[in-house]
Amino acid sequence: MPVIKDAVCSLCGSLCDDITVTVEDNKITKVENACILGHSKFVGMFEHDRIETPMIRKGGELVPVSYEEAIEAAAKILVNSRRTLSYGWCSTSCETVGGAIQLAEETGSVIDSTANVCHGPSALAAQEKGSPSASLGEIKNRADLIVFWGCNPVHAHPRHMSRYSSFSKGFFTEKGRKGRKMIVVDVRKTDTAKLADKYVEIDQGSDFLLVTALRSIINGHEDVIPETVAGISKAEVLELAETLKNAKFVCIFFGMGVTQSRSKYKNGDAMSSLISDLNQHTKAVMIGMRGHYNVTGFGQVATWETGFPMAIDFARGYPYYNPGETGANDLLVRGEPDAAIIAAADAGAHFPQKAVRHLARIPVIQIDPYANPTTEIADVVIPSAIVGIEAEGTAYRMDAISLRMKKLIDTKFKTDEEIVKDLTAKVRELKRGA
Ligand code: SF4
Known part of the structure; x- marks a missing residue:
């Protein structure tokens, strides 16, 4: 039975990189060195409310579809939107964040991270x-x-x-x-x-x-x-x-x-x-004391790609940054976005009522391994692999030290990185045909 040493815990900003994990029949059966929170992420991942399949809302109900259909529906929302908000991206890898910034640039969106409401x-x-x-x-x-x-x-x-x-x-x-x-x-x-x-x-x-x-x-x-x-x-x-x-x-x-x-x-x-x-x-x-395990990584990638750490508006064709004006919450409270993509975060649970009410009125695309309050208002739901367990990737610890997270088990789910790549390709294809 494989015993994997020096795995990285992808839960909080401490990014402990001394975790030993035992895998049996593609399931994590033993975790050493993690705290109770980390342990529950490694072994409890099968018990949480996992999103089992991509879904599209039809007649008020979320209906299972294929990844291709969900990505096409999401791409159509993005292409038809004049002011998309892209929010979250802090419980995922730096590679995904890089792709998300490219997608935001392609669609002239505002991209913001969970840091806007914490650090x-x-x-x-x-x-x-x-x-x-x-x-x-x-x-x-x-x-x-x-x-x-x-x-x-x-x-x-x-x-x-x-x-x-x-x-x-x-x-x-x-x-x-x-x-x-x-x-x-x-x-x-x-x-x-x-x-x-x-x-x-x-x-x-x-x-x-x-x-x-x-x-x-x-x-x-x-x-x-x-x-x-x-x-x-x-x-x-x-x-x-x-x-x-x-x-x-x-x-x-x-x-x-x-x-x-x-x-x-x-x-x-x-x-x-x-x-x-x-x-x-x-x-x-x-x-x-950064919370989401890669919120520091979002800031790093966004800064080297655009010059700014969060709240970046691509509507002008170049990165514009003015927190208080271009923050996710600022935009939602003003009722500005006409579509949103929420990934690796839960705006539904953490934003103020006025912001969530606006989200409920517009088409929302969710990319996440788990169902959460955002799923309740999402129109397209795309499940993803858990980075650090089912997918590898890079994350930055709270002190801005980068660490490589390992893939520990196989999965049927696409990675965030693949989803964002496919979504960007579909957006480009639709724009070419438009
Ligand atoms: Fe370390 Fe945080 Fe994971 Fe606990 S939850 S093992 S402190 S990274």
């Missing part, structure tokens, strides 16, 4: 201030102070702390957790906060205030700090600033508690400046 503001902050970062390997081997700010890895990235951060043992951090300090900044005492040496509970939406106060102290202006900042006392802010300055290597991991709270991208912008300030005293870096 998108960090991308804007990185454009303005840069993103002083490091690999997770460097952090494992060197960081003696780990800060989790507005994130809860115990639940969202369960192996992060043991593989790369708080609990891991590295070359200069051989004592593991005993040799590292761990601070959590959040608005409520999460399970991650319960493991920290210090938990700093701040008022909701006040991250910018605290970061700015820390910067003032680190730059020698503690006299301007009021008695209370972000719901914590001046004494506590001073102590936190000292701890950051006195560490040998600081890493601030930040989550959606920072990127989606009040001040949005300005939080990331201020955080980046805080890291620069700290680097006058010690070594400091920051990394976003």
Whole structure:
């Protein structure tokens, strides 16, 4: 029975690449090293609500069809659309993302990723201030102070702390957790906060205030700090600033508690400046706790293909980017798209009501291995192979390190990459005949 070592878990942005998988009769029967989330993806894939066949909605019902029929129906929707939204593409490979960008260019669509409703503001902050970062390997081997700010890895990235951060043992951090300090900044005492040496509970939406106060102290202006900042006392802010300055290597991991709270991208912008300030005293870096396993990869591929990381509008014949105007949600709330392609993401479950209501009014093409709320409003449903299990491909970890995901078992499903390629070819054929 084949035992495959060093498989990559394609679930969260930690992209653990030390998974051992046992395959019997083309089924995964044993998984070693994965956390409960990763394990359920590897072995539970047969139990989830898998889309078994391509489908087209006829008379209000989704009816099974062949891949060829579904791709032709999808291509017709795209060719007849004047303003298509292409959204998602973060739980799939970089190769698929490259194809999806080509398809968006071919159809003059807007293409956007799930980052727009999670870590998108960090991308804007990185454009303005840069993103002083490091690999997770460097952090494992060197960081003696780990800060989790507005994130809860115990639940969202369960192996992060043991593989790369708080609990891991590295070359200069051989004592593991005993040799590292761990601070959590959040608005409520999460399970991650319960493991920290210090938990700093701040008022909701006040991250910018605290970061700015820390910067003032680190730059020698503690006299301007009021008695209370972000719901914590001046004494506590001073102590936190000292701890950051006195560490040998600081890493601030930040989550959606920072990127989606009040001040949005300005939080990331201020955080980046805080890291620069700290680097006058010690070594400091920051990394976003990315959720979908290849959301970082979308940003990488989109940036090298178009110059922009998300929310890219090809309507003018060249890439145009203006988040707030060209983001998926912005477009849907304005009621602009007359067709949508949703792939490897679930807009139906995650977008606000007004956006979902507009999606329900227009033709929607879904590409995904699993049925989800988007399936309920889709007109063409195209099932795909699960990347990292049934298909190989490249993904980028949260620290922008690329990893190659293996194919572990055979499947009857087409890969996302093949579907996008076939769809683009069909669109070109229909356009030639038009
Ligand atoms: Fe998979 Fe994330 Fe768990 Fe690692 S931490 S095994 S990548 S779900």
